[in-house]
Amino acid sequence: MSYENASALRIAAAEDHLHPAQAEADRQLAVLRRARRVADVAARHADAVDAEARFPAEAVDAMKAEGLLGLMIPAEFGGGGATLADVASVCGQIALGCSAAAMVYAMHQIKVSSLISHGMDSPWHRSFMRRVATEQLLIASATTEAGIGGDLRNSICAIEQDGGLFRLAKDASVISYALQADAIMATARRNPDAPSSDQVMAVLTADQYTLRKTGGWNTLGMRGTCSDGFRLEANAAIEQVIPKPFAEIAAQSMLVHSHLLWGSVWQGVAAAALSRAQSYVRSEARRRPDMTPPCAVHLAEAAGKLQAMQATIGSALRRYEAARHEADELSSMGFAVAINNVKLVCSRTAVEVCQTALQVCGIHGYKNDTPFSVGRFLRDALSAPLMISNDRILGSTATMLLVSRLETNFAG
Numbered sequence: 450m451s452y453e454n455a456s457a458l459r460i461a462a463a464e465d466h467l468h469p470a471q472a473e474a475d476r477q478l479a480v481l482r483r484a485r486r487v488a489d490v491a492a493r494h495a496d497a498v499d500a501e502a503r504f505p506a507e508a509v510d511a512m513k514a515e516g517l518l519g520l521m522i523p524a525e526f527g528g529g530g531a532t533l534a535d536v537a538s539v540c541g542q543i544a545l546g547c548s549a550a551a552m553v554y555a556m557h558q559i560k561v562s563s564l565i566s567h568g569m570d571s572p573w574h575r576s577f578m579r580r581v582a583t584e585q586l587l588i589a590s591a592t593t594e595a596g597i598g599g600d601l602r603n604s605i606c607a608i609e610q611d612g613g614l615f616r617l618a619k620d621a622s623v624i625s626y627a628l629q630a631d632a633i634m635a636t637a638r639r640n641p642d643a644p645s646s647d648q649v650m651a652v653l654t655a656d657q658y659t660l661r662k663t664g665g666w667n668t669l670g671m672r673g674t675c676s677d678g679f680r681l682e683a684n685a686a687i688e689q690v691i692p693k694p695f696a697e698i699a700a701q702s703m704l705v706h707s708h709l710l711w712g713s714v715w716q717g718v719a720a721a722a723l724s725r726a727q728s729y730v731r732s733e734a735r736r737r738p739d740m741t742p743p744c745a746v747h748l749a750e751a752a753g754k755l756q757a758m759q760a761t762i763g764s765a766l767r768r769y770e771a772a773r774h775e776a777d778e779l780s781s782m783g784f785a786v787a788i789n790n791v792k793l794v795c796s797r798t799a800v801e802v803c804q805t806a807l808q809v810c811g812i813h814g815y816k817n818d819t820p821f822s823v824g825r826f827l828r829d830a831l832s833a834p835l836m837i838s839n840d841r842i843l844g845s846t847a848t849m850l851l852v853s854r855l856e857t858n859f860a861g
Contacts, residue, residue: 480535483515484542492546498673499549499825502666504629505673508543508550509587517554519582521561526575528582533562533706533773534766537713544717545724548829549673551717553587553626555710556674559703560588560634563650566702567693574691577632577652589630591681592650595620595663599838602699603645607638610687617651617683622664625676631655635681636695648695651685658683670828701779705769705788707837712762712795715833719758719802722826723751726806729813729821744809751805758798765791782853789846796833803827 491508498505512518521536522528529535536558544551561581568574580586592601599622606619617637624633632654639647664678691698726748733742765788772778806823807814813821 477535477538480520480529480531481538481542483517484539487511487515487517487539487550488543488546490546491543491550495547495550496825498547499670502668502672502675504626504675505547505550505553506629508547509553509629512543512550512554513585513587516582516585518557518585518587521558521565522578522582523565526579526582528578533709533769537709537762537766540710540713541717541720544714545721547673548714548718548721548826549671551714552671552674552711555714556590556625557588558710559706560590562702562706563634563691563698564652567698568691571688571692573686573688574652584631586631587626587629589624589627589633591619591621591624591627591633591635591679593622594636595622595678597645599841601636601837602648602696604636604638604648605645607641607643608649608651608690609641613687615651615685615687615690617653617681617685619681620663620678621681622678623676624660624679624681625674627660627677627679628675633658633681635683646696649690650695650698651683651690653681653683653685653689657685669831670825671832697780700785701776704785705779708788708792708795709762709765709769711833711836712758712765712791715795715799715830716755716758716762718826718830719755719799722803722806722823722830723748723755725814725821725823725826726751726809729810732821744811747805747809751802751809754798754802754805758795758802761791761794782849783856786846786849786853787856789842792837792842793839793846796836796839799830799833800827803830 487508490511491505494505494507497503516529517539519528520531520539521533522530524530540551540555540558543554564574564578568578581588593599594605596605597603606617609616617635619635619637621635627633632652634650634652636648636650638645639649659682661680662677663680666672666675666677730742730745730748733744768784768787772784778784803823803826807827810821810823813819814823816822817824
């Protein structure tokens, strides 16, 4: 199977002596085209995925066919070597077709980012990255645990080492798409004597663990992520534990990538809802060409909010790119506050835009069987403030603001 990846485009650009800016634009366009093809597939099955609360298999198969699961893996390991901005763009594009498919893609890439950021010094993890790129492996996450109230920075379960092997048993309250994943990255205490916050993260391949379902996923929205609860039991080689503390992984890669990629998904969901609202306004304008539909005012208001959402994500992506090789900056309170605010702004704004789209479309948006239905988008968007609770993030931000300077940067 052939598809354009970033390394091939860079080679072509060098051979054709393209201007660097043009080569970069061509590379980004090639990625976007691949994402659009996936979004088209995702859109055709989105209503069934939602109604049946089933995994978006067709969309994920399309991601694999386009080589998108390895998009961010460095080219030296057979991946696309794409930037976080590239991946964010793909998340938003797929979300135009299916929110759940886009969220699956985002969660996979969040795990990939931790491998890239913190596993490069480990031969096992470098080899695994090559497998992800060449075999298009799908990675899931087991970071939440029953009994800790959704706090991913604490664990009850522990790594139990026996020579070069380890055992792990975890009551995971949520493991999205666990049954479809090729690997799961799980957190645990470093050893049975370690405090709950002294955590590590291990990569477990599907042949190394068993899953026993302990909870269901009959939800209002994001039904296709299949985020059931499981008892996870694993036996694996100790070298599969990422050689960096999870506290470092969370601060420097996982949380920032989560907020930026989730934000991009929510931006896509909001844009999809607003697109239907725009179609409705245009249909009303054609029906009454002598007047501007009154609901067009609400459409304009929501378009402004969507633009602000896009600007928030774009600014944060640029800040991350400037800081991603500076460990001190990535771990700084100022950076953490800024990234927390991306999550807060995007999760709230996505809901507001979808609600306005419903207001614009009225009963045609409320019904599920019209071309202007926005119910699925609104239900999916309502998950945004709950994914890492906004209250928890606000509490964390408030604590940091007690001891750090408030950033007051003004455009000049």
